[in-house]
Amino acid sequence: MPTFKLDDREIPFEPGDTIIRAAHRVGIDIPHYCWHPGLSVAANCRMCLVEVEPPPGRPALMLDVLAWDAERGEYVPQKKPKLQPACQLTAADGMVVKSQTSEHVKRARSAVQELLLLNHPVDCPICDQAGECRLQDYWLEHQAHKKRMRDEPVHKPKAVVFGPTIVYDAERCIVCTRCVRVSAELAKDPVLSVRERGNLNEIVVAPGRQLDHKYSLMTEYVCPVGALTAVDFRFKARVWFLRSARTICVGCATGCNSFTDFDPRSQKVFRYRPRENLAVNKYWMCDDGMLDYRRIHENRVLEGRVGGEPTSRDAAITKAAELLTGADPDSVAVLLSAEHSQEDNAALLWLGREVLGASAVYATGRPEGEGDDVLRHVDKNPNQVGLFELVAPGAPGSFTDFVKAVQSGRVRTVVALGSQIPEPDAEAVLASIPVLIALSTHVGPLSTRAKVVLPASSWAEADGTFVNAKGLSQESEQAIRPQGESRPAWRLVADLARALGQAPTWKRTDDVRSTFNGSNASAAMAPSAGVSG
Structure with missing residues (x-):
């Protein structure tokens, strides 16, 4: 070379x-x-x-x-x-x-x-870019002397709303044109341009337009100074208090690599940032993915529920075990979730096949949505392909098949993972299931209709593996501690198995992970029969 x-x-x-x-x-x-x-x-x-x-x-x-x-x-x-x-x-x-x-x-x-x-405002104390600003870093490294100009600096527009996600400060702008190129080259929407010349130039939005394409937050992400700030993150946190975990975006099947930035003091997640992976998302993420971190704290299931009433996690596990004891294996089904990690799904698959004796395996997840030819995938689940790998050489039944099995009476007892279903119109069918136990992270059709709900941690509260649409298996790190009484779903499965008298041999994430790396999850996750909880 x-x-x-x-x-x-x-x-x-x-x-x-x-x-x-x-x-x-x-x-x-x-x-x-x-x-x-x-x-x-x-x-x-x-x-x-x-x-x-x-x-x-x-x-x-x-x-x-x-x-x-x-x-x-x-x-x-x-x-x-x-x-x-x-x-x-x-x-x-x-x-x-x-x-x-x-x-x-x-x-x-x-x-x-x-x-x-020369004309840059000294407003670092109130600038969201402070702490990760190239102007600050390079001043210390390449200049490191006081300002010599004594003239009045050139003043420009401040706090200009470019669109629903971005605010622009022209006085901070160095007109590097990164934002202009992101819009034109990544989003294929040349909505930004430069006007004027010299120290009067600034970034402007095309007449009659807003900065509202699906990659608008990437304009803020690439801004090396504090000229563009995100409405979502503006004035909410100081970056030097934040820590980062190497995670996978769970907003769709693309599986973009990301950083999850959180405050370890409050255990609150404040933002996502793209993490470079040339094989998956290169340097980018879409706006839907960037804002998907909100679901970590919103609309959560943080305690057990029995019959729709709040209860402790342990009480919910006990009730679930009681309902499952003596269930006819031919009428039992497990509902895997493309929202959840391989670890969570492998554990549930083992429970269904080896503990409950069920042979019926189906899949659920979020409904399809809008996609594009850049990053956004129509499949809004991060682990659809992973489910097929777990069940191989067979395949999980579709949610449509699951609905038909319930309506025909063949399935009467269901242990489900996740919160959402791909066919919202079929929610009423869930109410007709005599025994529905859901391991849920969010409030949704499954957690609403379930007889017993066990609080499952989100992807940010547990290590996990997700297989994207291209079949690439990627690990995601835990960022914050489990909220409320929630626990990783695979741990809830282990607790439920113990309550049923069969404890799994795995105790850590790596133990669970080793069971599906190169082998069928059900065959590999042998129970320790006769061990009670």
Whole structure:
């Protein structure tokens, strides 16, 4: 593989790579504002300027400049090499590039940083970007001196509502045009543009339009400063108090990789952020996914219920075991959920087959929704494919098949995972099931119609594995502690099995996970017969 030298380090690159992309790939950060690995090159911020040594035997291209001589009190002519933007400069084999080791580059970056801050408001204490702002980071790294301009800064519009999700502050904007390119290139909706020139320019929305496409929050996410803020996150938390878990978005079958940002003091989740995975979502997430974190705290089932009345989790488990004891295996069915992880579904499948003796296995989940050709999948469940892998070589029956089995009287006892059903019009059928036990995270058709409800933790409160539409198995980390009396559904299954006199051999997430990695869940999860709870 060809290489070039960056600050005396050999950097491999692929054909067509720019200097900054090749450096980014090996973990070297060349300072930048406008460049983004997922967008076209704009080369307008000039923060990534580097010095390139000429080929052997050729003189360097030098520029005539004026430099201030403090001792003489005047500007004097000097020469300096022509610097080039690393985001636009194509790498070549044997090229020698200076970034951190060039005094000319250091002075240029300091000047760029000072220019960008000339009219910038000093409102860091109230800016949502504070703590993760490149202007702050690069001032300390590349400028680190007080503002020299004493003139009144240029004032521009503030708190401009661009649309339902985004607010714009033109005084903070450095016009890197990342937001413009996200709208045009990712969302395919060029609703943003730049008007005016020099220190008067700003981002504007097309006349008669709003910033309302399905990837509007990505404009805020890529903003390197605090010019664009999300209505949802605005003035709600300081980022230095937040911690991040590496998670999977459960909003649809794409399975975008994400960071779940939460405050460990309050155990509250405040936002999602995209996590780079070139095989799945690259650098992006849709607005639906970005805002799906709200379901972690909204409309939750946090306590047990029997006959619609609140009760303790233990009492609900006892009642569920009582209803299941002596049930005819031929009339028992388990309803797996594409909303839940492989661990939760594998545990329920084991309970149904090995403890209850049921052979009827069906699947439920959220109804289909709107999709697109970028990231949004019509299947709004994160683990539909995973259910088929668990039940293989067979396949779970559809929810339509489940409804027919209930209406015919063949299924009279059901242990269900999840809250939603894919056919909302069929909710009334659930009320006709003599024994319906639901392990639910949210209030929904299943938890509303169930005789007994066990409170299941959300995806943010437990480690879990989800298989996306492409068949890629991905692990999601626990972010916060289980809320209320909820517990991971696989633990609720274990407790229920103990109450029925058969304890599983697995005690941790890894134990459950090992049962479905390469083998059928039911066959692998052998019970310890005769062990009581």
